[in-house]
Amino acid sequence: MKKISIKDIAKMAGVAPSTVSSVLNNKNKEARISDALADKIKLISKKVGYRPNSTAVSLRTGKTNIIGLIVEDISNPFFALLAKALEDEIKKHDYRILYCSTENDDINAADLVQMLFHRQVDGFLIAPTAGMKKSLIELTETNKPLVLIDRYYPELKIPSVLVDNKLGITMCMDLFWAKGYTKTGFITTNVEQVNMLEREEAYRDSLKKNKVAVSEKFILKIPINLPYAEKVKKINLFIKKNPVLDSLIFSTNYLGIAGLEAIKLCRLQIPQDIAIISFDDLDLFRLYTPGITTISQPIDEIAKQAIILLFNQINKNPQQVSQRKPYTFPPHLITRKSV
Amino acid sequence: MKKISIKDIAKMAGVAPSTVSSVLNNKNKEARISDALADKIKLISKKVGYRPNSTAVSLRTGKTNIIGLIVEDISNPFFALLAKALEDEIKKHDYRILYCSTENDDINAADLVQMLFHRQVDGFLIAPTAGMKKSLIELTETNKPLVLIDRYYPELKIPSVLVDNKLGITMCMDLFWAKGYTKTGFITTNVEQVNMLEREEAYRDSLKKNKVAVSEKFILKIPINLPYAEKVKKINLFIKKNPVLDSLIFSTNYLGIAGLEAIKLCRLQIPQDIAIISFDDLDLFRLYTPGITTISQPIDEIAKQAIILLFNQINKNPQQVSQRKPYTFPPHLITRKSV
DNA sequence: CTGAAAGCGCTAACAG
DNA sequence: CTGTTAGCGCTTTCAG
Numbered sequence: 001m002k003k004i005s006i007k008d009i010a011k012m013a014g015v016a017p018s019t020v021s022s023v024l025n026n027k028n029k030e031a032r033i034s035d036a037l038a039d040k041i042k043l044i045s046k047k048v049g050y051r052p053n054s055t056a057v058s059l060r061t062g063k064t065n066i067i068g069l070i071v072e073d074i075s076n077p078f079f080a081l082l083a084k085a086l087e088d089e090i091k092k093h094d095y096r097i098l099y100c101s102t103e104n105d106d107i108n109a110a111d112l113v114q115m116l117f118h119r120q121v122d123g124f125l126i127a128p129t130a131g132m133k134k135s136l137i138e139l140t141e142t143n144k145p146l147v148l149i150d151r152y153y154p155e156l157k158i159p160s161v162l163v164d165n166k167l168g169i170t171m172c173m174d175l176f177w178a179k180g181y182t183k184t185g186f187i188t189t190n191v192e193q194v195n196m197l198e199r200e201e202a203y204r205d206s207l208k209k210n211k212v213a214v215s216e217k218f219i220l221k222i223p224i225n226l227p228y229a230e231k232v233k234k235i236n237l238f239i240k241k242n243p244v245l246d247s248l249i250f251s252t253n254y255l256g257i258a259g260l261e262a263i264k265l266c267r268l269q270i271p272q273d274i275a276i277i278s279f280d281d282l283d284l285f286r287l288y289t290p291g292i293t294t295i296s297q298p299i300d301e302i303a304k305q306a307i308i309l310l311f312n313q314i315n316k317n318p319q320q321v322s323q324r325k326p327y328t329f330p331p332h333l334i335t336r337k338s339v
Numbered sequence: 340m341k342k343i344s345i346k347d348i349a350k351m352a353g354v355a356p357s358t359v360s361s362v363l364n365n366k367n368k369e370a371r372i373s374d375a376l377a378d379k380i381k382l383i384s385k386k387v388g389y390r391p392n393s394t395a396v397s398l399r400t401g402k403t404n405i406i407g408l409i410v411e412d413i414s415n416p417f418f419a420l421l422a423k424a425l426e427d428e429i430k431k432h433d434y435r436i437l438y439c440s441t442e443n444d445d446i447n448a449a450d451l452v453q454m455l456f457h458r459q460v461d462g463f464l465i466a467p468t469a470g471m472k473k474s475l476i477e478l479t480e481t482n483k484p485l486v487l488i489d490r491y492y493p494e495l496k497i498p499s500v501l502v503d504n505k506l507g508i509t510m511c512m513d514l515f516w517a518k519g520y521t522k523t524g525f526i527t528t529n530v531e532q533v534n535m536l537e538r539e540e541a542y543r544d545s546l547k548k549n550k551v552a553v554s555e556k557f558i559l560k561i562p563i564n565l566p567y568a569e570k571v572k573k574i575n576l577f578i579k580k581n582p583v584l585d586s587l588i589f590s591t592n593y594l595g596i597a598g599l600e601a602i603k604l605c606r607l608q609i610p611q612d613i614a615i616i617s618f619d620d621l622d623l624f625r626l627y628t629p630g631i632t633t634i635s636q637p638i639d640e641i642a643k644q645a646i647i648l649l650f651n652q653i654n655k656n657p658q659q660v661s662q663r664k665p666y667t668f669p670p671h672l673i674t675r676k677s678v
Numbered sequence: 679c680t681g682a683a684a685g686c687g688c689t690a691a692c693a694g
Numbered sequence: 695c696t697g698t699t700a701g702c703g704c705t706t707t708c709a710g
Contacts, residue, residue, distance in 0.1 A: 001456055001477045005687060016697045021689055032695050051457040055397045056687035059702050064394065066437070075423035077416060084414035087440060096454070098405070098437050101426060115435070117340055118390040138340045257622050264626070283596050284623040287603070344703060355681040360705055371679050395703035398686050 001049065009050050013041050020045070024052070058120060067310070068116035069099040070109065070126045071150075078253055078280050078297070079127070082149065085303030086125060093311060095122070104191065104224055106131035113139055123310050127151055130192040145313035147306045151195045152326045159309040160326035161302050165195050166202040168295040168331040172249050172277045173206035175293070179339055181247040181275055182212070187235060187259060188251035190221040199251045199279065218242060228258060235262035239274070246274060247339070253280035260288065275339045281332075291336025298329045305329070340388065348389050352380050359384070363391070397459060406649070407455035408438040409448065409465045410489075417592055417619050417636070418466070421488065424642030425464060432650060434461070443530065443563055445470035452478055462649050466490055469531040484652035486645045490534045491665045498648040499665035500641050504534050507634040507670040508541035511588050511616045514632070516549060518678055520586040520614055522557070526574060526598060527590035529560040538590045538618065557581060567597060574601035578613070585613060586678070592619035599627065614678045620671075630675030637668045644668070 010017040015037070023033060023041045044050075058064045067090060071079040087097055098121060102109040109129045113136075116124065123145035128136060136156060139146055152160030176184050186203045189196055200219070207214050220238045222231050235258055239245070250256035256278025268274050270290055278285060281296035305327050349356040354376070362372060362380045383389075397403045406429060410418040426436055437460060441448040448468045452475075455463065462484035467475060475495060478485055491499030515523050525542045528535055539558070546553050559577045561570050574597055578584070589595035595617025607613050609629055617624060620635035644666050 001453065001481055006689095007687080017687090018689070018698080019696060022696090025689080027690095034695070037695090051453065053398075053687050054458040055394060055403065056702090057689080058394045059392075059398050059686090059704090060688045060690085062702075073423065074413070074426065075416075075419045077414075077419070080414045080416070080419035084412065084440065087413065087438075096437055096439065096458075098435055099426075100435065101423065114340065114390065119393040119435075142340055257626070260626050282623075284621075284626060287596070287599050287623060288626065289628050345705095346703080356703090357682080357705075357707095358680060361680090364705080366706095373679070376679090392703050395686090396705080398688090398702090399704045399706085401686080 004048055004050050006050075006052065009041065009045050009048070012044050012048070013037075015041065062120070064120045064122055065095050066098050066119070066121045067095050068112075068119070068121040068124045068126075069097045070102060070112050070116070070124065070128075071099065072104050072127055072129070073101045074099060075101075076254065077282060078150075078299070081299050082303060085300050086307065089303050089307040093307075097125075102127075102129050104129055106135075110135040117142065117144065123147075123314055125149055125306060125310065128153065128193075145310055147310045147313075148326075149302060149306050151193050154194065159313075161306040161309065162195060162326055162328055163297040163302065163331045164328040165198040166205075167328075168279060168297075168333075169199045169202035169249065169251075170206055171331070171333040172293075172295060173203065175277070175333065175335070175339055176247050176275070177206075177210060179275070181339075183218070183245050184247040184249060185218045185220065185238070185242060185245045186249050186251065187220045187222065187238070187255050189224045189255070191224050196251060203249065218245065222255065228254075231255065231258040232261045232265070235259050236265050239263065239266050239268070247271075248274060248276045250276065250278040253278065253282055256280065256292070256294075257282075257284060260284075260292070270338050277339060281334055286334075286336070288338075290338050292338040293336045294334050296332045296334050298331065301329045343387055343389050345389075345391065348380065348384050348387070351383050351387070352376075354380065401459070403459045403461055404434050405437050405458070405460045406434050407451075407458075407460040407463045407465075408436045409441060409451050409455070409463070409467075410438065411443050411466055411468070412440045413438060414440075415593065416621055417489075417638070420638050421642060424639050425646065428642050428646040432646070436464075441466075441468050443468055445474075449474040456481065456483065462486075462653055464488055464645060464649065467492065467532075484649055486649045486652075487665075488641060488645050490532050493533065498652075500645040500648065501534060501665055501667055502636045502641065502670045503667040504537040505541040505544075506667075507618060507636075507672075508538045508588065508590075509545055510670070510672040511632075511634060512542065512545035514616070514672065514674065514678055515586050515614070516545075518614070520678075521551070522584045523586040523588060524557045524559065524577070524581060524584040525588050525590065526559045526561065526577070526594050528563045528594070530563050535590060542588065557584065561594065567593075570594070570597040571600045571604070574598050575604050578602065578605050578607070587613060587615045589615065589617040592617065592621055595619065595631070595633075596621075596623060599623075599631070609677050616678060620673055625673075625675070627677075629677050631677040632675045633673050635671040635673050637670065640668045 006017045006020050009020045020041055023038045074080060074083055100112045106129050109132050125147055127150040128148055146158055148158050148160040150162050188200055204214050222234050250259045270276055277293045279295045281294040285292035285294045345356045345359050348359045359380055362377045413419060413422055439451045445468050448471050464486055466489040467487055472492060485497055487497050487499040489501050527539055543553050561573050589598045609615055616632045618634045620633040624631035624633045
């Protein structure tokens with residue numbers, strides 16, 4: 001694993017660097033280099049373990065084989081699983097991932113886009129923050145391949161892949177209605193991201209469809225960057241203030257976790273005192289007693305589709321007639337004992 | 340965010356590219372460029388949002404400001420948290436992370452080292468697989484900055500940062516002894532990684548110290564790449580075969596998870612029928628009923644120290660008198676109701 | 679004080 | 695069939 005350059009190989013083989021380059025990039029035919037020579041060059045470079053300097057290749061070709069991944073927080077289990085699934089898919093194309101967490105900060109996010117762009121990444125996979133519109137518009141103007149994941153911007157025609165958020169919450173509500181729960185609280189974040197807004201909307205729609213007036217006090221919006229303990233406290237208070245509630249929906253995994261903790265503090269029994277469903281499936285929800293009913297996201301499918309859309313752009317695949325609507329995948333309702 | 344090069348800036352300012360370069364790299368003094376001119380150049384490049392092409396800078400300077408991170412699996416909560424902590428620390432140095440998962444495959448791991456090396460990363464953070472010795476030796480011979488995390492190679496003098504694995508298990512055992520448990524089973528993986536071996540060793544040592552013969556049938560080694568359901572099955576069987584056991588230690592988080600599932604299947608009560616402790620603290624363990632006693636790793640401290648050691652090397656800091664022993668941090672025993 | 683020139687390692691056009 | 699040449703965008707002498 002020494003620093004060995006194409007010139008070294010050329011010297012060893014007694015040819016010019018360009019000849020080595022052609023051979024190693026399988027351009028034998030175009031350059032019409034004799035098979036014997038090609039084999040010789042290949043052999044030598046294999047023997048000394050030659051691998052081209054990616055930086056030089058990138059500078060020359062303008063390609064880095066690196067995709068920039070921007071998520072909210074790589075330590076969130078949802079994003080960790082998504083990142084792994086994306087990594088697995090992208091590996092097949094011989095690409096790598098440079099990842100960054102936005103911490104849900106718009107300025108941070110815009111910076112990361114800039115930084116990755118100037119690092120010449122070949123494409124972007126972004127779970128955008130709520131205030132990233134400007135940054136995304138700028139990015140699209142550069143024609144860099146770009147796919148949004150987990151969230152999207154309805155006004156921007158950017159290929160997006162995500163779970164069907166409305167369907168997920170509708171499934172929750174339908175289950176509640178079917179089981180006779182009529183007073184469902186909705187616990188969500190205060191961020192204005194489409195995915196969260198759609199979840200809330202589906203909650204409201206379901207109430208309306210069932211001719212129940214939406215009661216604003218049954219909706220709790222928790223500031224996203226509040227420390228965990230504060231979140232628990234807020235939920236705790238919310239539950240105490242609304243003893244009439246017979247069921248709760250947590251719109252995302254960490255709220256579900258905080259919710260379980262809050263319910264424990266209130267000494268309420270699930271599902272006798274209160275039934276619950278959380279978005280995102282976790283080991284915790286599966287193994288908790290009682291098992292928690294969840295809306296599980298099809299992470300692998302989302303990752304696969306995102307990579308397809310990304311490489312359609314990278315390879316300028318014409319079939320990529322970018323449809324206006326985001327690609328959505330239905331979630332799975334995993335029913336357990338919590339309802 | 341257009342492609343704007345140093346030449347463009349030079350033209351706009353009516354100077355030579357090299358002058359722009361000097362100014363932007365704060366080499367005004369050495370180049371003795373007038374403050375007025377420097378300010379003018381800075382202003383212009385700020386106004387048009389100029390950012391140098393990182394690829395070109397890298398090719399020229401040999402620095403990429405990218406660190407290669409190789410872990411077992413980014414979707415494992417331990418590594419996800421570690422990755423996030425590392426990202427946070429590394430950001431302060433204006434570096435980024437290119438990450439890869441080994442899937443615990445030695446060949447894969449060796450490939451990743453090669454790949455990252457030829458991508459000119461400025462340093463490596465590696466949680467090595469058991470069979471990575473050769474690859475690591477090769478890497479050290481290149482003098483690339485390198486820090487091992489979570490695991491280490493006793494024979495190789497490579498700076499390493501990890502939790503004190505032995506202490507962790509000793510704490511478990513001491514707690515068991517103190518509470519009167521005398522038949523403790525140990526459930527671990529079959530991989531020959533030092534961290535795992537040390538955990539097992541501590542278990543054996545504790546028994547010996549307390550004059551209890553080590554019973555091999557009380558140790559269960561589960562193949563690491565077995566599907567989750569199979570792991571549960573193995574543990575289930577192990578418990579049924581050894582009804583004499585009054586307590587169990589799970590040597591890593593996913594075994595703890597599988598263990599809870601297995602115990603549920605056996606319809607055993609924790610801690611009445613069997614007491615348990617798991618390595619790694621998870622939401623699941625905290626919120627499970629009963630709460631599971633765990634050995635929590637000081638992830639942030641590990642990340643901080645790893646970054647310190649890495650940048651000591653990158654900056655050729657002489658104080659980095661690479662000590663032979665790995666840097667270890669004591670874990671925290673979090674006692675809950677499971678013991 | 680400033681600019682011209684070389685070169686990092688590679689690839690692609692083109693000339694032999 | 696193969697080698698020469700130019701140049702990707704930047705930094706770094708070094709000459710003026």
